[in-house]
Amino acid sequence: MTDATAQVPQLRHTLACRCRAITEARWFAVAVFALILANAAVLGVETYTGVVDQWRGALRVVEHSFLVAFTVEMLLRAGAHADRPKDFFRDPWNLFDLAVVLAAFLPLVRENSTVLRLLRLARVLRSARFLPQLRIVMVAIGRSLPGTVSFLLVGALLLYVYAMIGWVFFAAHDPQHFGSIGRAVLTLFLLMTLDGLGDSVRAGLEISRWSIVYYASYVLLASFVLVNVLVGVVINSLEEAKEMEEEQAAASPEHSTSSDVGREDIRARLAATRRALDELEAGLSSLEEARR
Known part of the structure; x- marks a missing residue:
């Protein structure tokens, strides 16, 4: 019993070394990336009704083959951490890949075609694991969420204040765009992208010459100040994500x-x-x- 117990760590180490030699090989990454691209191509083909009706059986076999291949990939990645299992769960990409693969085996998912298609679509996102630049962008998006939430709160407050002001001054003369708070918010939201600004300004000048102050101040705050703040948040998150990627590469x-x-x-x-x-x-x- 003692000898068998002593051999367990050695067996785990041997298994981890063999699986690690496969998962860290360049051909393995290329093969998995090619599978992800093929999965994306099959998803696109399935949007054509005629092709699905004619090749339904073959497409089902292909989907099952993808599932088997991705399951084998996850088993190899888990085996590469056999001597240190906790490290496997510390990697967010491992957790994401594991969730995507395991979810396909759940009866509730397999019985719902819509959820199953969304799950298969999630496999395409796994390509970020093999593309460092795309991985940096995705990490940056995640890190910019707190700053983006603050931006959305400030933007919503600004939008509400200007919508109320527009309703007070323009509702009687321009009910189509400012007849209610909902229409005023929609109008100003479109103006944030400078869409139809010229027509709005001309319509406002027909009501009052002071409307130019209203539109100019709103465009200045919403389209220039807030958007530049958002760009600054995203760029800062990109820099942080790049530094994190370099630190992980060094380690x-x-x-x-x-x-x-x-x-x-x-x-x-x-x-x-x-x-x-x-x-x-x-x-x-x-x-x-x-x-x-």
């Missing part, structure tokens, strides 16, 4: 392996230098004894 096993190889090379050279110095010292001692 990756490949980087650590190369560092270890460099240390071993330096140690070997130092050992060879010491041996050479010892041999030189021994030779000098022999010469001195011979002279005596």
